[in-house]
Amino acid sequence: MRAGPSQEEIRRHNLGALLRHVHLGGPTSRAELTSRMGLNRSTIMALTADLTAAGLVREELPRETGRAGRPSLVVRPESARVYVFALDVGVDRLVAARVGLGGTILDRREAVRRRGPFSLEEIVGPLAGFARQMHRKTRPDTVCVGVAAAFSGGVGRADGVIRFGPNMHSVDVPLAEEMARKLALGLPVTVGNDANLAALAEHTRGVGVGCRDLIYLHGDVGIGGGVIVNGQLLGGHAGFGGEVGHMIVNPKGRLCGCGSLGCLEAEAGERAVLEAAGRSGTHQLGRDAVRDVVDAADRGDIVAQAALSRVGDWLGLGVANLVNVFNPEMVIFGGMLREVYLGSAAQVRSRLAVDALPPSRDGLRLRTSALGDDATLVGAAELAFAQVLADPLEVLARAGS
Amino acid sequence: MRAGPSQEEIRRHNLGALLRHVHLGGPTSRAELTSRMGLNRSTIMALTADLTAAGLVREELPRETGRAGRPSLVVRPESARVYVFALDVGVDRLVAARVGLGGTILDRREAVRRRGPFSLEEIVGPLAGFARQMHRKTRPDTVCVGVAAAFSGGVGRADGVIRFGPNMHSVDVPLAEEMARKLALGLPVTVGNDANLAALAEHTRGVGVGCRDLIYLHGDVGIGGGVIVNGQLLGGHAGFGGEVGHMIVNPKGRLCGCGSLGCLEAEAGERAVLEAAGRSGTHQLGRDAVRDVVDAADRGDIVAQAALSRVGDWLGLGVANLVNVFNPEMVIFGGMLREVYLGSAAQVRSRLAVDALPPSRDGLRLRTSALGDDATLVGAAELAFAQVLADPLEVLARAGS
Structure with a gap:
């Protein structure tokens, strides 16, 4: 139990x-910051x-105030200068983006992934390539302050090692370490x-902005x-919290990839x-295939309607x-569950x-x-900005050195 | 998003x-507080x-130090002077205790409750009576700094109103308000x-001391x-978080008191x-009855063993x-689940x-x-001490006035 903080x-x-204020809220006047932060x-x-001296924000006159008197200067994040790399290792795609302070996506690259077993190199190689391409296009005065990746599986909080994932036949894959080595950004x-x-x-x-408790x-x-x-964010003891897809809802139900019977994922995935x-095997997979089912149900297809009703029941x-x-x-509801929910909302609600x-x-x-497919990115x-928001000057000093 | 705190x-x-240090850790030397709290x-x-001037702690020489040099003064909570009332509205009993700062139970009263529908008066009356008896026995310089009650059911965080509970046929029972009125302690x-x-x-x-994530x-x-x-503590949006007994584990299972089928409570309660x-109806109810089943299984009773195996499976x-x-x-595992777990640990683990x-x-x-039946109390x-630990002087000034 530690006591109160020092002046520093x-x-x-x-x-x-x-910095978090302007990063999340966009350009904000000094007057507003004063009142919102409760400081003088x-x-x-x-x-x-x-923050201005560190090149993290700049101050400028607002375009128009519509009020009399001297306008309060507006503080805006240096979105073009300070950025992170955000990576997304999805089941069907790899995405890399350069995201400026304030959350603006400045540049992005994407590749389709074939489903199936993968090697670490098949992930790290293309993503590092994308990052290098984007990095080459930046001006000399820009600075990268962090890199983070989203992975569709279980990742240890302490080490960034993958412990489980779809189509992953090996365990303990050191994604974070290998990615850092390949990027060679010193981060x-x-x-x-x-x-x-x-x-x-x-x-x-x-x-979910403003919600303190959400799923x-x-x-x-x-x-x-x-x-x-x-x-x-609920992390749990080692970072694996939130695996709600492996909550068993139907103990006599369908076999799940994890080996259990009747996980939510097995019944509503x-x-x-x-x-x-009736669309397995011969038909296509993925989000489009699920969307087709929902569309068919909308058009009155009885089989599709029954399928959504069944799945919606388990989801509910x-x-x-x-x-x-x-x-x-x-x-x-996000990812393909967005479609499933829209097609079975009545069932879920009941x-x-x-x-x-x-x-x-x-x-x-x-x-x-609300963010759709970009939510993970x-x-x-x-996640990549977390460090600079926790200690702006320290991170910037390190990045600039 | 508020910014850093003021000096005050x-x-x-x-x-x-x-105060929290000595409340939870017991008498602590100034030297130890200095190092643990990171203050000079x-x-x-x-x-x-x-805190001494406010009568919340006192300082004294340690009994023995075994070391040369001037010993560091020990800070100890004023357990006999500063106290709270802790109340427990269980299914089978009502308990009231006077608990001193530092967690010492100074005095307690208990009454057996008959199961079944209850009126608010049947709870509030006896508990307020107990509190008055204990209050009369205190010395004039003692001060009560808080009152809190545990209730076996759903209680709204904001208003202390009971929304559901076993054997409760009415809803929206204003327990907190009625209890405060009846106690008339001005708290x-x-x-x-x-x-x-x-x-x-x-x-x-x-x-669970030292565990940051536990159930x-x-x-x-x-x-x-x-x-x-x-x-x-996970409270959720309105304080009803943690109702894991109503997680459905067997959707074709036994009817639960809540109206659903196959809640954990219905399958393992x-x-x-x-x-x-085979002991419902004619036999006794409660913890002793459950303990009898576990004892019987220990002695080799096949029916009791099968029962524990079945229940342990759902609990697992x-x-x-x-x-x-x-x-x-x-x-x-607490309450009667302690017995059930001890009698079915192999099943739960498998x-x-x-x-x-x-x-x-x-x-x-x-x-x-570890705290057994007193855990709720x-x-x-x-909970009753939370206020004084958050703002010691303020609470004491109010209580003393």
């Missing part, structure tokens, strides 16, 4: 808080001066679970989850949808369980009405992802 | 932190002087869910839960144990689900081995409650 710690905290004007001025790489990062993204920049459900080949508890709709039961356990304010405790579901909002960018 | 806020924070000696001296009453408070107790003073499962008539996430053992599945969702460091993801259960410890006391 307070300054560092305040610098981070101010001279402190805000001093903090802004420090460590942080790796997070894709659904966790998407949850973080929706919480900070998406449909994000991500449908890919499997079902992943990210849970925000009291404003913080992509394969369950396509098989229930899973959500009800999570609502009882977490009492969240919002549940967000399960919730039966199986969630009334006080636990009171006021609950069910929503679809946006989350990876936020 | 830091002082308040430090006073609370120091003169700050510790000043803080201790403030508000905080009410929390019993399993949540037991989790808090095991986390701060029991088997406490409490068996009573039903099954309740309390979850500690990154050192904080008291009634499930007794019915599986429920725990596996929670392990996948939370990746906790520890799961604690379910975990099959149904929990290997990285999520890696390093997991399964434990029984100890948790209620901690």
Whole structure:
């Protein structure tokens, strides 16, 4: 149990808080920062001066104020100068983006991935190549302050080693270490679970802004989850928290990739949808295939409707369980679960009405992802920015050296 | 997003932190406080002087140091002078205790409750009577700084109103308000869910000390839960988080009191144990009845063994689900689930081995409650002390006035 912070710690905290303000909220006037942060004007001025000197923000006159008197200067993040690399290792694609402070995607590269077993090189090679291409195009005065990757599987928080994932036949793959070596930017790489990062993204920049307790459900080949508890991402003891896809909802049910029977993923994942709709094997896989089922149901296809009803029933039961356990304010459906939810909302809601405790579901909002397919990438960018927001000057000094 | 604290806020924070140290850790030397809190000696001296003047701690020479030189003064909580009332509204009993700063139970009263529907008066009347009896026995210089109650059901965080509970046929019972009125101590009453408070107790003073992520499962008539996430109690949006007993594990299973089929509570609660053992109806209920089943199984009774095996299987599945969702460091079995777990540990562990993801259960410890039947009461006391630990001088000034 440590006690209160020193003057230097307070300054560092305040610098981070101010930078986070403009990073998440966009250009903000000094007057607004003063009132929102509860600090006096001279402190805000001093903090802004420090951040400006470090090249993290700049101050300028607002375009128009519409008010009389001297306008308050606007503090804006140096989006073009300070950036991170955000990487997304999805089941069907690899994405790399250069994201400026403030969250602007400045540049991006994407490659389609064939599903199936992969080697570490097949991931790291293309992503490092993309990053190098984008890095070459930057001006000399830009500075990269972090790198983070989203991975669709289990990643240890301490070491960025992959412990499990779809189509991953080897275990203990050192993704973070190998990525950092290959990028050779002199920066460590942080790796997070894709659904966790998407949850973080929706919480900070998406449909969940302002919600302190939310659950994000991500449908890919499997079902992943990210849970925000009291404003913080649920990590658990070693970073594997939120694997809601492996909550067993039907113990006599379908075999899951993890070896158990009746996991939420086995009953409401992509394969369950396509098989229930009689579209496995001969048909295509992936999001488009799921969307086809939902479209067919919309057009009155009885088999597709029955499939969505069945899958929606299990999805609803899973959500009800999570609502009882977490009492969240919002549940967000992302990835292919967005389609499934839109095609089975009535079923999901009716399960919730039966199986969630009334006080636990009171006021609950069910929503679809606002950031769509970019949620994981946006989350990876936020993870990459975490260090500079925690200690702006220290990170910048290191990056510039 | 607020910025760093003011000098006054830091002082308040430090006073609370120091008081929490001696409240949880017992008498501590100034030298130890200096090193543990990361503050310098003169700050510790000043803080201790403030807390001593307020009558919250006192300083004394240690009995023996075994070392040469001037011994460091020991700071100890004023356990006999500063106290709270902790109340426990269990299914089978009502308990009231006067608990001194530092966690010492100074006095307690207990009454057996008959199961069945209850009126608010049947709870509030006896508890207020107990509190008055204990209050009359205190010396004039003592001061009560808080009151909190544990209730075996759902309680809204904001208002202390009971929304659901076993044997509760009315809803929206204003327990906190009515209790405060009847006690007439001029203090508000905080009410929390019993399993949540037991989790808090095991986390701060029991088997879970030092664990930042743990799940406490409490068996009573039903099954309740309390979850500690990154050192904080999971409350959820409105305080109903942790209702793990209503996670559905067997959707074609037994009818639960909540109206759903196959909740963990329905499959592994008291009634499930007794019915599986052929002991419902004619036999006694409660903890003793469950213990009889476990004892019988120990002595080789095949029916009792089969019952525990069946119940342990569902309990294991429920725990596996929670392990996948939370990746906790520890799961604690309390109340009658302590007995059930001890009688079915092999079954629970084998379910975990099959149904929990290997990285999520890696390093997991399964434990029984260290505080036993007093866990809820100890948790209620901690809830009652929360205010004075957050702002020692303010609370004391109010209580003394």
